[in-house]
Amino acid sequence: MWLPSAVICSGPxxxxxDKETTTGAEPAPEPVLQxxxxxxxxxxxxxxxxxxxxxxxxxLLCAMLGFALxxxxxxxxxxxxxxxxxxxxxxxxxxxxxxxxxxLRSEISEQQDLLEQLGSGEDSAAAAVEEARRQAEALxxxxxxxAAVGPGLTITIRDPDSKVDSAILLDAVQELRGAGAETMQxxxxxxxxxxxxxxxxxxxxxxxxxxxxxxxxxxxxxSQTLATAMQIPGGVEDKVIQAGGSIExxxxxxxxxxxxxxxxxxxxxxPAPDPDD
Amino acid sequence: xKGIRTGPLIPILGLAAGIAAGVWLDPSVPTSLxxxxxxxxxxxxxxxxxxxxxxxxxxxxxxxxxxxxISNVVVAALIVFLGDQLGVGAQLSTAVxxxxxxxxxxxVAAIRRHLFRA
Numbered sequence: 001m002w003l004p005s006a007v008i009c010s011g012p013x014x015x016x017x018d019k020e021t022t023t024g025a026e027p028a029p030e031p032v033l034q035x036x037x038x039x040x041x042x043x044x045x046x047x048x049x050x051x052x053x054x055x056x057x058x059x060l061l062c063a064m065l066g067f068a069l070x071x072x073x074x075x076x077x078x079x080x081x082x083x084x085x086x087x088x089x090x091x092x093x094x095x096x097x098x099x100x101x102x103x104l105r106s107e108i109s110e111q112q113d114l115l116e117q118l119g120s121g122e123d124s125a126a127a128a129v130e131e132a133r134r135q136a137e138a139l140x141x142x143x144x145x146x147a148a149v150g151p152g153l154t155i156t157i158r159d160p161d162s163k164v165d166s167a168i169l170l171d172a173v174q175e176l177r178g179a180g181a182e183t184m185q186x187x188x189x190x191x192x193x194x195x196x197x198x199x200x201x202x203x204x205x206x207x208x209x210x211x212x213x214x215x216x217x218x219x220x221x222x223s224q225t226l227a228t229a230m231q232i233p234g235g236v237e238d239k240v241i242q243a244g245g246s247i248e249x250x251x252x253x254x255x256x257x258x259x260x261x262x263x264x265x266x267x268x269x270x271p272a273p274d275p276d277d
Numbered sequence: 278x279k280g281i282r283t284g285p286l287i288p289i290l291g292l293a294a295g296i297a298a299g300v301w302l303d304p305s306v307p308t309s310l311x312x313x314x315x316x317x318x319x320x321x322x323x324x325x326x327x328x329x330x331x332x333x334x335x336x337x338x339x340x341x342x343x344x345x346x347i348s349n350v351v352v353a354a355l356i357v358f359l360g361d362q363l364g365v366g367a368q369l370s371t372a373v374x375x376x377x378x379x380x381x382x383x384x385v386a387a388i389r390r391h392l393f394r395a
């Protein structure tokens with residue numbers, strides 16, 4: 001539809017001014033202004049072409065340029081063009097990334113060391129808490145604020161003649177303590193550090209609570225040792241028998257001391273300040 | 278065809294329509310075309326500025342414009358493609374951009390002389 005190729009090639013030659021930089025120009029053998037693109041006015045024009053085709057082509061090419069421009073701007077903007085990058089650029093980017101990776105690796109190892117330190121600190125804190133809990137439990141068992149189970153003895157003292165007095169029961173408590181009983185209760189009353197056994201036979205009170213025969217003592221400790229402590233000559237067993245009573249000692253792998261006593265709140269004493277402070 | 282007087286309306290309308298379509302559709306450039314698209318865009322810009330200058334000089338020809346537009350784009354892309362095959366793609370695309378940039382500068386200077394007489 002266009003001119004013969006010879007004409008196309010020879011076209012720019014006629015451009016007087018700076019033909020190198022004047023794309024789209026071509027020699028104008030006649031005055032340019034013509035009413036219509038009449039093929040007849042150009043002798044070399046072989047195929048007649050209607051003007052709107054050229055106009056449409058120019059419009060289309062400009063549209064393509066605008067489209068490509070917009071797309072390219074978008075592509076550069078979003079910067080996802082790594083796939084289309086050249087080898088040398090990719091090599092440089094790779095080197096950058098590798099050095100960055102090295103930096104991040106060393107950072108990771110530093111953070112991991114820190115994490116381990118913090119973790120071990122947490123472990124020791126947990127151990128301290130566990131130790132404190134264990135101490136609290138031991139003190140609670142000693143003071144009688146929580147129930148306790150374990151191997152031990154159940155001792156039953158019968159007193160048909162009402163001649164067993166508090167002294168005999170106190171003896172029993174002290175013998176059991178001396179033999180290593182860790183905690184005990186007498187006739188349903190927990191024995192603590194400040195327990196008091198008072199009163200005559202038939203009117204025995206422990207910590208102000210009246211108790212009556214038969215007296216049942218439950219003690220937790222080494223049952224063999226505790227039983228031996230009861231049987232020593234002139235000891236508890238002898239005294240009970242002398243008083244006309246009877247004593248029955250039963251060892252068991254598991255006895256329960258479940259009577260509780262309130263914690264003695266110190267009225268005057270308070271913890272001494274830590275000398276380290 | 279010679280002497281067809283296309284007013285500035287059609288090219289400007291086409292350009293605007295193309296930009297609008299590119300923004301609206303937002304297509305992703307195929308990976309294999311990514312090195313060539315910017316070169317092709319610059320080559321086409323060179324052709325457009327040349328066309329504007331030719332029109333102001335009164336020697337515009339639609340056929341020459343269309344042919345030079347297409348050949349500019351194709352040749353520029355071909356040069357870059359060849360450079361990529363030879364391993365000097367980056368340098369050759371720089372060279373093409375420099376040449377086209379100089380031409381655009383010259384054309385714009387001519388346009389400026391026409392428009393502002395300076």
